[in-house]
Amino acid sequence: MKARMRTTVVLAAATLLLSSCGGGGDDAPGTGNTEGAISVFNTEPENPLVPGNTTEFGGGQVMDAMFTGLIDYDQQTTEVKNAVADSITDVDSKVYTFKLKPGWKFHDGTDVKAKNFVDAWNWTAYGPNATQGAPFFSDIQGYDEVNPADPDGKSGPQPAPAPTTDKMSGLKVIDDTTFEVTLKNSSPVFKVKLGYEVYSPLPDSFFADKAAFEAKPIGNGPFKFVSRQVGADVKLTRFDEYAGMDKPKFKDLTFRVYQSREAAYPDLVGNQLDFIEELPPNALAGQQHKTDLGDRVVERDSLINQTLAFPLYQEKYKNPDLRKAISMAINREEITTRIYEGSRQPADGLVHPLLKGYQKGQCGELCTFNPEKAREHLAKSGFTGTLKIISNSDGGHSEWATAAANSIKNTLGIECVFEPATSLGDFRGKINAREMTDMYRAGWVADYPSIENFLNPIYRTGASSNDGEYSNPEVDAKLAAADTASSEEESIKLYLEAEKMILNDLPFVPLWTQNTIGGKSDRLSSAKLSAFRKLDLTSVEVA
Amino acid sequence: MGRYVLRRLLQMVPVFLGTTFGIYLLVWALPGDPFAGKCGERDCPDSFVAAMNEKYNLDDTIFVQYGKYLWNLLRGDFGETFSGVPVSELIANAYPVTLRLALVALAVEALIGVTAGVVTGLRRRGFLDSLVLVSTLFLISIPVFVTGYVLQLLLGLEWGIINPTVSSKAGFGELIVPGFVLASLSMAYVARLTRASIAETRRADYVRTAVAKGLPQSRVVGVHMLRNAALPVITFLGTDLGAFMGGAIVTEGIFNIPGIGGLIFKSIQSKEGATVTGLVVLLVLVYLVMNLLVDLLYGVLDPRIRYD
Numbered sequence: 113m114k115a116r117m118r119t120t121v122v123l124a125a126a127t128l129l130l131s132s133c134g135g136g137g138d139d140a141p142g143t144g145n146t147e148g149a150i151s152v153f154n155t156e157p158e159n160p161l162v163p164g165n166t167t168e169f170g171g172g173q174v175m176d177a178m179f180t181g182l183i184d185y186d187q188q189t190t191e192v193k194n195a196v197a198d199s200i201t202d203v204d205s206k207v208y209t210f211k212l213k214p215g216w217k218f219h220d221g222t223d224v225k226a227k228n229f230v231d232a233w234n235w236t237a238y239g240p241n242a243t244q245g246a247p248f249f250s251d252i253q254g255y256d257e258v259n260p261a262d263p264d265g266k267s268g269p270q271p272a273p274a275p276t277t278d279k280m281s282g283l284k285v286i287d288d289t290t291f292e293v294t295l296k297n298s299s300p301v302f303k304v305k306l307g308y309e310v311y312s313p314l315p316d317s318f319f320a321d322k323a324a325f326e327a328k329p330i331g332n333g334p335f336k337f338v339s340r341q342v343g344a345d346v347k348l349t350r351f352d353e354y355a356g357m358d359k360p361k362f363k364d365l366t367f368r369v370y371q372s373r374e375a376a377y378p379d380l381v382g383n384q385l386d387f388i389e390e391l392p393p394n395a396l397a398g399q400q401h402k403t404d405l406g407d408r409v410v411e412r413d414s415l416i417n418q419t420l421a422f423p424l425y426q427e428k429y430k431n432p433d434l435r436k437a438i439s440m441a442i443n444r445e446e447i448t449t450r451i452y453e454g455s456r457q458p459a460d461g462l463v464h465p466l467l468k469g470y471q472k473g474q475c476g477e478l479c480t481f482n483p484e485k486a487r488e489h490l491a492k493s494g495f496t497g498t499l500k501i502i503s504n505s506d507g508g509h510s511e512w513a514t515a516a517a518n519s520i521k522n523t524l525g526i527e528c529v530f531e532p533a534t535s536l537g538d539f540r541g542k543i544n545a546r547e548m549t550d551m552y553r554a555g556w557v558a559d560y561p562s563i564e565n566f567l568n569p570i571y572r573t574g575a576s577s578n579d580g581e582y583s584n585p586e587v588d589a590k591l592a593a594a595d596t597a598s599s600e601e602e603s604i605k606l607y608l609e610a611e612k613m614i615l616n617d618l619p620f621v622p623l624w625t626q627n628t629i630g631g632k633s634d635r636l637s638s639a640k641l642s643a644f645r646k647l648d649l650t651s652v653e654v655a
Numbered sequence: 656m657g658r659y660v661l662r663r664l665l666q667m668v669p670v671f672l673g674t675t676f677g678i679y680l681l682v683w684a685l686p687g688d689p690f691a692g693k694c695g696e697r698d699c700p701d702s703f704v705a706a707m708n709e710k711y712n713l714d715d716t717i718f719v720q721y722g723k724y725l726w727n728l729l730r731g732d733f734g735e736t737f738s739g740v741p742v743s744e745l746i747a748n749a750y751p752v753t754l755r756l757a758l759v760a761l762a763v764e765a766l767i768g769v770t771a772g773v774v775t776g777l778r779r780r781g782f783l784d785s786l787v788l789v790s791t792l793f794l795i796s797i798p799v800f801v802t803g804y805v806l807q808l809l810l811g812l813e814w815g816i817i818n819p820t821v822s823s824k825a826g827f828g829e830l831i832v833p834g835f836v837l838a839s840l841s842m843a844y845v846a847r848l849t850r851a852s853i854a855e856t857r858r859a860d861y862v863r864t865a866v867a868k869g870l871p872q873s874r875v876v877g878v879h880m881l882r883n884a885a886l887p888v889i890t891f892l893g894t895d896l897g898a899f900m901g902g903a904i905v906t907e908g909i910f911n912i913p914g915i916g917g918l919i920f921k922s923i924q925s926k927e928g929a930t931v932t933g934l935v936v937l938l939v940l941v942y943l944v945m946n947l948l949v950d951l952l953y954g955v956l957d958p959r960i961r962y963d
Contacts, residue, residue, distance in 0.1 A: 158738050158925075159738050242706030247700055342744055342745060342748060343749065371907070378812060381819075382819045537925070
């Protein structure tokens, strides 16, 4: 079930390889065994192995290694770098022109051309292809024609109308190495998104025979497909004609499917498995992993935050004073040190500290433990009754939820308990159906490294992950202004103002941001975690 | 005998239909949207959900759905998982592994259990008898996951005799320790069952006659006593094979064995209805066949219960 938690890791990054073009000195290839083979923990991919339809962890890891998009993120700093794109120019952040570098090849030997991107994006966005990645193309002009919205929602009786075309009008191939994208509205953040794997190019063979492609996917990334045994493993090997800057320093990569992290952990301890990006809770309990692994523990902060969401559609939670009272009644410092032994950091805003533009202390006293003020706000709200925190209890969530409930109960002097949901599916189902009766766990894992990704999908009226039905026209206007700002600096400034306005309403209680603790075998002389909670393949060196 | 077998085979048909429909109903009619947790913290796109509903006939009534499923099943089509992998491929990967594990477990159970039972049944109240009684009590009272983790920790991590988990090939050699863990509980029951049964037959007239005739001890025990004493044991072993095939969830989880138990567990959690139904259909078949075999073995072992 832990794996399902990470389906949120819609994380981006046609990874790899572009980390630090300048820093070749200390990690130049040639150190260690460049013909080595490594095995990495994985969960069973939930979808066919096509980048546009893969938004979960198990498939995402494989797609990351096999595909490289127009841009790439530095795995350590999350900085954006050109990958297949040679240059990206835009007019008012609305019309983007992409020029591709020559020399990029797919694993079947064909060149990566402009039309491979355009075809792949059209295919992914086209409604009847039913991909999970389709909504990522909704910025582009003509998306509504290829993927018309269902008039009465997906639960309604009417089916979505058939699309009138299968090509988005905003995509135009200029020549083999140039294409142009026109957006519905200007968006400076659009180019930052493009490292996410749903924007990967697809070779011509995909469109000729999709079933054959799913059986043996062909990418343009640093690793090419060798074989897959469903339920057991996916084997990849280095693609020697890879045109990216930073080639892997080992040869064979096996993603081993485990039934659980608990099952994989003994293999890591016994050096039968080379890497797990996140250790199971039972290994972290009582610092057991430090005894077992010693200096093989790998830890870093990642683009994840944990929040408490309010179902604002329930009368009970409509009063902002109650929400503020709850936020100020939670002792974040104590919970993060006691339960997580410092692997979580108390949050002081909605935006993750790793992101460009992050500003400290946006939430101010509203996110600081203050029993007196909390009780004041509670008195002002006039609330009497009981509170509940609802969460799925797997994945180590019951511990903090219980602690937070106790913190609220002891500070405010009203009954507050943790109520476990039977499973993540059940929990998500109730949230989607807007059937949550009390506050509940929420969290966000970045799709791409941008402030925008921590605000727009969650707090805009009607946004895809605005599960609490938060709506503030002023915030919407501010976000819209930020989206369409003419420069990145301007847009960051506006996003930060929006963040401040949202925090004033407090539709979510920011709790903490998260470190990821993984482990490596002693066969790897170097292996780092990326900011995206995955193994940074460029950092791997086999002893 | 032929008619009996035929009648039993025909009886299997309603049982098969009843159980599979029950399972289908339980899996697909369960409350909760199977696609709710599928796209992480966000809702799945409408077009995705619509296509999935269409693919699994979820828009039909449950009877029509089941009818379509059964029709495909009779043509050998088990359907596909949400990720587009044919369920038959999953089954083809997992079944041989589970079968090997179950056979290893059954062998361990039968060999150790029956031997211990016979030995103690013949010499009651000796040192060996007490030893077996105490050790079986010990095995019965320890949950399987404790036995599993302890053996994995000691043999796998501390002493390095085995790999802590089983590779994806899962050969017979690798499965000996997991098989032992899986069989440990039933082994204790088999030992005690055999012991009681042997002790009972030891006092039977025909055994006294056999001894009086001067037959060698081995023949008295091996043929005259064991044959009769084996009836309850065979029943137990037969149904146990079915239990092993479906119930190895804990053992498979600890040793990361890519078998049926773990597959069912995961499929239930992710509401992979097609996989759950397909797997359980096969388990039902295994139970039915094992029951038939056990009943037929009765006739072979004890001619008095031959069927007309």
